[in-house]
Amino acid sequence: MNVRVKICGITRVEDALAAVALGADMIGLNFYPPSPRSLTIERALEICRAVGRRCEVVGVFVDADREYIAERMGALGLDLLQFHGNEDDEALAGWPVKVIRALRIKDESPRESVAPSKADYLLLDTFHPELFGGTGQSRSLDGLKGLELSRIFISGGLNPDNVGEAVALRPYAVDVASGIEAAPGIKDPSKLRSFILNAKSAR
Numbered sequence: 001m002n003v004r005v006k007i008c009g010i011t012r013v014e015d016a017l018a019a020v021a022l023g024a025d026m027i028g029l030n031f032y033p034p035s036p037r038s039l040t041i042e043r044a045l046e047i048c049r050a051v052g053r054r055c056e057v058v059g060v061f062v063d064a065d066r067e068y069i070a071e072r073m074g075a076l077g078l079d080l081l082q083f084h085g086n087e088d089d090e091a092l093a094g095w096p097v098k099v100i101r102a103l104r105i106k107d108e109s110p111r112e113s114v115a116p117s118k119a120d121y122l123l124l125d126t127f128h129p130e131l132f133g134g135t136g137q138s139r140s141l142d143g144l145k146g147l148e149l150s151r152i153f154i155s156g157g158l159n160p161d162n163v164g165e166a167v168a169l170r171p172y173a174v175d176v177a178s179g180i181e182a183a184p185g186i187k188d189p190s191k192l193r194s195f196i197l198n199a200k201s202a203r
Contacts, residue, residue, distance in 0.1 A: 003167045005199050006058065006153065007192070009037035009177035011185035013050045018189060020054045022196045026173070027055055028082065031072055032062040036184035037177065041075055048076050058082050058100065066091070073097065082123065089118050100153065123153035123175060144169050160194035167202035174199050 007019040008028030016027055029044045030037040039047075048057055056079040061069050063085035073081065073095075081095055084102040092099050101119035124144075141154070149171040158166055159179035166174050178184070180191040 002200055003171060003202075004173035005196050006173050006175040007177075007180070007187070007196075008058070008060065008155075008175055009035075009181075009185055010047060010187070011037055011039060011043070012187075013047055015187040015192070016047045016051050018187070018192060019196070020051050022193055023200055024055055024196055026058050026080070027051065028058045028060050028175070028177070029076070029078075030060045031064065031068075032060065032084070035062075041072060044072070044076055056080060060084055063087060080121075083119070084123075084125075092119050102155075105156075121151045121153060121172060123155050125156040141165060141169060158195075160191055160198050163195055163199045164202035167199055 004025040005023065006026040006028055007015075007024045009030055010016045010019065010027045011030075019027055027047075029039055029047065031044075032038055051057070057076065058080045059069070059072055059076065059078040060082045061084065069081065072078065078097060080098050080100055082100040082102060083092055087101075092101060098120040099118075100121045100123050101117050102123040102125050104125050144154070147169075149169055152171045153173045153175045154166040154169065154171045155175035157179065158174055158176045163174055163176070176195055180187055180195050182188040182191075
């Protein structure tokens with residue numbers, strides 16, 4: 001099965017429609033207010049209505065209250081929830097949809113990051129002491145070679161030029177935000193096309 005592609009940090013209907021038309025399997029909608037890619041419910045609803053059921057929609061949250069998450073999940077019909085902060089296992093439990101646990105890893109410890117978790121999937125992002133995703137900082141993927149990655153999203157500094165290296169590790173999915181942008185939250189059509197094409201054609 002080909003790797004799944006998640007286009008994260010979608011803020012515009014036109015970018016969502018382009019991603020779906022090019023073969024993206026998932027789009028990520030960011031609900032972390034400090035992020036330049038953060039959305040209101042109203043804007044997110046426009047995007048969800050536009051794409052319909054043509055792809056899965058992931059809600060991205062950082063240390064958010066359960067009520068805040070539940071409100072957006074119910075209003076938007078989110079397919080998955082992504083927890084990208086310092087949430088504990090209790091915060092990840094009890095949801096009616098599948099859960100992605102994002103881990104910010106350092107080059108020297110990727111194997112330790114692929115540890116047992118109550119989440120349905122793990123997303124391996126590049127560590128940054130202050131930021132939660134979308135940094136564009138890449139890292140070596142060598143430490144992931146030979147690991148079982150069938151429920152792993154590889155993220156962190158991916159772009160059209162290096163996504164093939166990530167796909168070669170046979171993860172469940174690859175995830176990109178800043179690596180295909182013209183500006184924060186604004187996708188570059190050429191980079192978007194190249195990323196999805198390169199991910200889907202890599203072996």
